[in-house]
Amino acid sequence: TPVREALLRLQGEGLVSREKGWVVESTDPSNMDAIFESRIAIEGYATRLAATRVTDADITELAALVDEMARFEQMNRAQLNQLNRTFHRRIIEMAGNPFFLEMHEKTLFYYWNMRLPVIFTKDQTQEANDQHKVILSALAEHRADAAEEAAREHVRTTHRIVKDALEGF
Known part of the structure; x- marks a missing residue:
């Protein structure tokens, strides 16, 4: 019964469908911009809150x-x-808002469900890591504005990388 209820909830959210069994729905790549816009909003504001609550x-x-x-x-x-x-999830958790965590998980599901053929280069990975350091610094200093903007910029950077990579396909 709990599995059936979970599947029905996922079906209601459009994540699975019932045909000759349960099927995970694929995410339309044209929704990529909307997914990243959602991540920018959620992760940005959650990081702002985390900066005020972080220990x-x-x-x-x-x-x-x-x-x-x-x-x-x-x-x-x-x-x-x-x-x-884990890094991003922990920040969302530190915001102390369980709804943000649920929304964040949903955007990640849609993102990974697109099965994007994007591999970050060494330089892009280093840039992401450098951005993590900026986010960490703002959190450690409880600078909410800076933490929010650093998180938003980090997601915008990932969005640009993915978008650029997909233009080649």
């Missing part, structure tokens, strides 16, 4: 993730993606 222990945890991501050349892409997801 020293939170900063230590985020700094460890940033340090680990700095060694990206020594890990596979899946490991780096997991660290990146």
